[in-house]
Amino acid sequence: MDPALDALRDRLAEIIASPPDTTDELVDTLSGLAKLSNQWSEAIGALRAPTRRLIGPAAAASVSVAARRAEESFIELEITLGDALAAQPRAVRQS
Numbered sequence: 001m002d003p004a005l006d007a008l009r010d011r012l013a014e015i016i017a018s019p020p021d022t023t024d025e026l027v028d029t030l031s032g033l034a035k036l037s038n039q040w041s042e043a044i045g046a047l048r049a050p051t052r053r054l055i056g057p058a059a060a061a062s063v064s065v066a067a068r069r070a071e072e073s074f075i076e077l078e079i080t081l082g083d084a085l086a087a088q089p090r091a092v093r094q095s
Contacts, residue, residue: 008036027084034077041070 015033020026044067052060 023084023088027081027088030077030081030084034074034081037070037074037077041067041074044070 015029020029044063048060048063048067051063
């Protein structure tokens with residue numbers, strides 16, 4: 001398997017095994033997952049044409065659905081990230 005995919009799988013397993021404990025950790029994790037989700041969506045979308053060419057239009061339609069759902073996941077993570085950022089305690093500035 002691809003070493004980059006192995007590293008990604010390992011990171012996802014770490015998140016599952018040890019979810020964030022603080023808002024800052026949650027923001028960092030959501031930010032990273034949102035970026036990955038966006039790349040995931042783009043990667044799936046890039047498979048449409050080869051799938052159509054190699055397997056056929058029905059399979060390409062399934063890839064299109066998967067790409068759309070991945071894009072929806074990205075959007076939901078971005079919304080959640082915004083909520084997490086809004087919930088972060090703000091540093092008090094001293095004059």
